[in-house]
Amino acid sequence: MNKKIGMYSAIVTLIGVVGFAVSMILGNDGGGYLFSLFISWGFVPMICSFSAIGAKANKAAGYTAIAFSSVYAVLVGIVYFAQLTTIRLTKLNEQALAILNYKNLGSLFFNYDLFGYAFMALSTFFISFTIETKNKKDKWLKILLLAHGVFAVSCVVMPILGVFSGSTGSGNTSGVIALEFWCAYFIPICVLSYQYFKDNKEEN
Incomplete structure (x- = not known):
């Protein structure tokens, strides 16, 4: 069951990423926000699945990744759900929009979003230590997940520096x-x- 959830959640995350990319190209903000929610809904169970099938010796890294992924999902969920509901359906004054509108670079919600992706990056960094490299594909996955952790630094530092x-x-x-x-x-x-x-043959 663990590997099946992992497979399905990887597909959901992929759909979310591709949909988000297409939405950005088309300039469809609503679609971008919706697919971003799909990314988070797929990402958390995907991280949990990595942790579940990983070796017991790596459980601390797996649990840390799960915790960080949960914080990511909450932060970006608040941001994107607000864009799809309150921002889209309510007439807000300029002061409220300056704080809540994600499209205003440097706004509170824009910074919350970056902060959320910092936790996503930290999650991939820690979950990389649970990957057992049996072939080249596994090695590339481990490297990509590990390197993705670098994004955490920029996601935190850039908003602070304005x-x-x-x-x-x-x-x-x-x-x-x-x-x-x-x-x-x-x-x-x-x-x-x-x-x-x-390809995983055993569930530990």
Whole structure:
């Protein structure tokens, strides 16, 4: 059952990432927010599945990854659900929008979103230590998950330094390019994760 949940959750995460990438290209903000929720809904059980099938010696790393993935899901869930409901359906004044609107780079919710992805990056970093490398695909998965942890630093440091404060339309374009790069990076993680769960022969 653990490997099946892992396989299905990897597929859900992949659908979310691809859908998010396409939504960004088409300029469909609502679709981007919805698919971002799908990413979080697939990511948490995927991390839990890695931990479940991992060796007992690596349980601490697995539990840490689960905890960080849960924080990520809560933070981004609050941000994107607010965009799909309150921001989209309610007439808010400029002050409220300056705080709650994700599209305002440097806003409170934009920073919350980055903070959430910092926890996602930390989750992939720790879960990489549970991967048992039996072939080249497993090695690449471990490397990608481990390297993805580096994103945690930028996600925390950039908002603190005010990198996005006062950004203009060109800043939004740069943001889309950065997000598309992230999607291109994370898609192989989803595919390799599916293969990892599929090829796993034992559940510890």
